[in-house]
Amino acid sequence: MKTLLIKQARICGRETDVLVENGKIARIEKGMKAKADKTIDGRGKVILPGFYNLHTHAAMTLLRGYAEDMELEDWLTKKIWPAEAKFNEDDIYWGTKLACLEMIKSGTVCFNDMYWHQEAALQAVTETGMRAFIGLTMIDGHPLGFHQDTNEVWEKIKNKQTDKIKFALAPHALYTVAEENLKWAARFAKVNNLLIHFHVSETEKEVDDCQKKYGLRPIEFLDKIGFLGPEVILAHSIWLAEKEIEILVKRKCHLVYNPTSNMKLSSGVMSFSRLKKGGINICLGTDSASSNNNLDMIEEMKLAAVLQKLANGQDIKVKDIFAAATRNGARALRLEGGIVKEGQTADFILIDTERLDFLPGFDLLNDLVFSASSECVDTVVCGGDVLMENREIKGEKELIGEIKKRYGRYPSPRD
Ligand SMILES: [Zn+2]
Incomplete structure (x- = not known):
């Protein structure tokens, strides 16, 4: 049995020890007399749940800073898709x-990803020890993502799922996947018990185009074809009419708020408080490093909060934003995580609260969301495995060296 002991860290303001056994939080108790394979000194640190980033395109780190000052359609068609074709x-x-x-x-x-070459992504994530849902991405006519190929890819890789890494079905969007293929996706996900990861109502133009093509708004159309259900995770979800929100409530879909990407591509602002009032589970995601331009959930929480305050008043509180970044994401992914409690999966982080950004220290969450930078993350534990300790990750220097050697040249990418 693999064990990990965190000594003298704080949870909810109290000093305590945490014992992890086989990837689960086995015991939380002050002054524990337990022996473990590994012990971490938690003094001066606070234990919090780790973040669940519910919408990413991970490998787009290679396109960070590649195309700026554009709106979504031009950005995708003129810059991103042609560049991705070379990967x-x-x-x-x-x-x-x-x-x-x-x-x-x-x-x-943990992150919920939508991209290509699933086996390469699977290998990369496995080596880091993170938890992920890797998308079986579908775009009509795409050489890697047409639905017959999705079936083939699934048959080839379905047995490679692990405790930490699962696959989800990821039809890209209404404007890239035709009606019959969306219906195929909904059936395929049900038969194989897969989550569905989808972009919807990201721009006003997408809604207009859908109305012209199908005579319905996006959520109405998706409901009509039987696409929506509790297995569906919808990124962006900005341009929603009241009747669409009612459908989302009824179908128990999960939504992902992507504030930075939505601001940067001039897409719009999610109506968080309206959706929350309906009881919809709202998660947080960074989207890609090409539209964000980083994958930092602490920064995302701040932008998530301040954008809502500017656009919609003070309905959305710090605790709502923190929940979106942690337990709401775990819930959408059907994981036992996002809370530091006995019996839960040991997915947690140690935060260094002796830094300037936590002083004088009126309220930990207020400081974390509005003041802290991600430099405060000292240690990361995922499924009981220590992925980072004292801000050090095994192999970090070598990886950065390799990336610089391969991609650190201009013009880029790959031309
Ligand atoms: Zn996206």
Whole structure:
């Protein structure tokens, strides 16, 4: 049995020890007399749940800073898709590794990804020890993502799922996947018990185009074709009418708020408080390092909070934003995580609260959301495995060296 002991850290303001056995939090108790394979000194640190980043395109770290000052459609069609067409499996492996490094450094334990070359991504994530849902991405006409190929990929990789790494079905969006293929996706997900990860109502134009094509708004259309259910995780979800919100409540879909990407691509602002009032589970995601331009959930929480305050008043509180970044994400992914409690999965982080950004220390969550930088993340534990300790990750220097050697040249990428 693999064991880990954290000594004298604080949980909810009280000093305590935490014993982890076989990936679960076995005991939380002050002054525990337990022996463990590994012991971490938690003095001056606070234990919090790790972050669940519910919408990423991990390997797009390779396109960070590549295309700026554009709106979504031009950005995708003129810059991103042509660049992505040049990526091979090897690129996806390194891009995903770089994303995992960045996510661990900022306290993320799990991410929900949508990209290509699933086996390369699987290998990269496995090596880092993170938890992830890797998307079986579908885009009509795409050489890697047409639905017949999705079936083939699934048959090839379905037995490679592990405790930490699962696959989800990821049809890209309404404007890239036709009606019959969305219906196929909904059936395929049900038969194989897969989550569905989808972009929807990100821009006003997407809604207008859907109305022209199908005579319905996106959520109405998706409901009509039987696509929606509790297994569906919808990124962006900005341009929603009241009747669409009612459908989302009824179908128990999960939504992902992506504030930085939405601001940067001039897409719009999610109506968090309206959705929350309906009881919808709202998670937080960074989207890609090309539209964000980082994968830092602490920064994302601040932007998530201040954007809501500017656009919608003071309905959304710090605790709502923290829940979106942690336990709401775990819930959407059907994981026992996002809470530090006995019996829960040991996905947690140690925060150094002796830093300037936590002084004088009126309220930990207020400081974490509005003041802290991700430099405060000292240690990251995922499923009982220590992924980072004292801000050090095994192999970090070598990975950065390799990335610089392969991609650190201009013009980029790959031209
Ligand atoms: Zn996205």
